[in-house]
Amino acid sequence: MPGTALRCARASLPEDLPERLRALLEKLEEYDSEAEDLVFDIMDLVKNTDIYDSLAALEKRVGQYDFETAADELKPLIEKYS
Numbered sequence: 794m795p796g797t798a799l800r801c802a803r804a805s806l807p808e809d810l811p812e813r814l815r816a817l818l819e820k821l822e823e824y825d826s827e828a829e830d831l832v833f834d835i836m837d838l839v840k841n842t843d844i845y846d847s848l849a850a851l852e853k854r855v856g857q858y859d860f861e862t863a864a865d866e867l868k869p870l871i872e873k874y875s
Contacts, residue, residue, distance in 0.1 A: 829855045
């Protein structure tokens with residue numbers, strides 16, 4: 794049942810995900826290269842969930858040092874998962 798798998802995936806998100814995403818946004822806005830480590834840490838916590846693919850795309854931006862675009866893409870995720 795695909796619907797059941799989706800509900801389970803959403804349920805497995807860490808409780809502190811909104812705080813982690815906000816911390817990532819802060820690093821991006823400061824052009825801090827530690828943002829890449831932080832996005833990888835978050836991705837490890839959310840494997841097989843709805844947000845994983847979005848974070849993978851965001852990580853590519855961070856890897857290219859396109860912090861502004863990454864921050865713009867992160868903001869809707871923060872709203873969605875807060």
